[in-house]
Amino acid sequence: MSDTLKLREDEVVWQDVDDDLVVLDLRSSTYFKLNGTGALLWDLLREPTSQQDLVEALMSKYGIDEDRATSDVDAFIDSLTQKKLLDR
């Protein structure tokens, strides 16, 4: 399994609604909402990136410690993996 992660963008469409990013998964016909943190990670995942890069981006943007950032990134990646929206 590669360490690089990338979104499957051709499977989804999106729209900004106020401060949230709403994503429609065209395969499951379901939509979900990303808050600011999720939107930041989502944006980074549009290009091939590593889990560590995501952790560092969260630490830099929100000034949180590594454990907290790692936990948030893991949860986000798990969620996208369950939705089959990530290429690894």
Place this chain on the structure above:
Amino acid sequence: MIRESSIHFISPVGKWLRLPLSQKLTVLHVLLVALVVEGAIRLAPVAKLARWLGVPFRPGDEQTPGAPVDPPDLDDKDRRRARLTLAVMDHWPFVEGTCLRQSLVLGHFFRRHDPTLRLGVKREDCHLTAHAWIEVGSATLGLDESFLPFRRFV
């Protein structure tokens, strides 16, 4: 009370019985397509289903290729089908919001005019609400402009 609820129940049927034969058949056709859509929507991704029905989904920033700029001339049959489709979907018993089903059925009937299915979203109080409509040329059917169309990532 029983009498009153019976009246509500038979009212659409009563209306149907009063229609001329050709419109009765159109309603049956609409019902058949709507039932197929109702079943298929639970099994197939909406974009794939829309493509099968002849009303492909396109994100809001994509134009309908080859579509006429002006609204197409809808003949009497088109108009009658549209009117009867809206009437049938107003009484649709399976779900509350029927905009997607209505758009797919209408789009299927208008497929020779190259319709496009659009999907949008808006915040309503604390909740997100999705909506579907179709575009035929520059005309829209079912559009509520408070909804923002989903877009493709570029």
